[in-house]
Amino acid sequence: MSVRDDLLYSKDHEWVREEDDILVIGISYYAQEELGDIVFAELPEVEEEFETGDSFGVLESVKAVSDTFIPLGGKVVEVNEELLDNPELINEDPYGDGWLIKIDPFDDTELDELLTAEEYTEFLEEE
């Protein structure tokens, strides 16, 4: 399934899932497909803070380098350490085991500005 109904999306192709008070962030199926085989993930440290739209990491595929942009500002509370040794998880399971970071958002009302699955699907069709 390329766009999951239960997630919110950014125009930079990140997805967001609410888990109690924290937010899980990853890249969409479309984004990993565009990148191709991901072979390296550079992720932030826990406690690092980012403003909405900041680059919080870098993903490298065999053919390209791509920044990841945080869909809303917050403090990193957990990083997917599995990706350091197994970055291919992002290709294999972008919405599950391939998640990137968890954050404590500064202002969760910003969630309203993200795209619903339906809006993101439309956005992809326009791209």
Added chain:
Amino acid sequence: MKKTPLHHTHNVLGAKMTDFGGWEMPVEYSSIIDEHHAVRNHCGLFDICHMGEILISGEKAAQSVQRLISNDLSKLEYGKVLYTPICSEEGGIIDDLLVYMLGEDSYLFVVNAANKIKDYEWIKDKAYPETKVEDLSDYYAMLALQGPESSNILKQLTDAELDKIDYYHFVEAEAAGVDMIISRTGYTGELGYELYFTAEKAEEIWQRLIKVGEEYKLLPAGLGARNTLRLEKGYALYGNDIDESTNPIEAGLGWTVDLDGDDFIGRESLLKIKENCCSRRLKGFIITGRGMARHGYEIYADSQKIGRVTSGSYSPSLKKSIAMGYLAEEYTEAGSKINIKIRDRFVEAEVVELPFL
């Protein structure tokens, strides 16, 4: 952008396309890594119709060719292929190419796509006026069938005795009912063949090979895998590792420069270059820290900038980040430690002997 005769085929296969030297070419069909392993372990089929073919024939053809190439033309006879640079008067590399001797006065140059027009003009200008120079690039389709199963696959379509074709040799034979040059060459370091035939038959031959190759686990492979495969073998890529600002000696292509034989364009400069060789050399290195080195990244040692990465990629076979670049003489020994500036970090790398694999 220019399209090969197989453009439609690539679209049907769902290939991701990219601009390569003005050509819209497939980067990958399924996954660069899968296509890479297919070539190393089974077989891959590449559309390389973008390559240029220039025929040099007629009177004084041999003299014209020897004047153009740095390698020794007397090594060539009918049925053999010669890899050689062509150089400027200053010894810079104008292109690297294959020369096929098709007959007594007939030589086919197979050149890089992005250089074809430049090469054609250079060759026309430097060849003897009585020699004929023709651009046959639109006439020829070119496919590369590469991998340990390539001979088993091609055997299904031809009676040519493939096992008797040595590396860097070719035969003119029929395959799948089409006259072609079957050349035991390639850019992957595996057993493989490059096939030249009329462009009209490109689709037909492609489909026949795909079909026959099915039981041998053949995959269509794109430029992404072509790049990782050649990099692991330390083969230079024109425009990345070599160009007019580099010479064959420092690029590790000294074996393709014959300074003892006949005169050729660039010989005098290369004699001087060789005498003082070299302040820098093209070397391979493995990134031992975390990160991927890419074309253009700066190389440092002892807090000095000592060069730039010319090619860099993830190596699917070694599962490491590998790269090449020109290094100042004092850092060229295997085991030397250097640093690559990756974004804002310095990542450690170690110089190794080429090839990587």
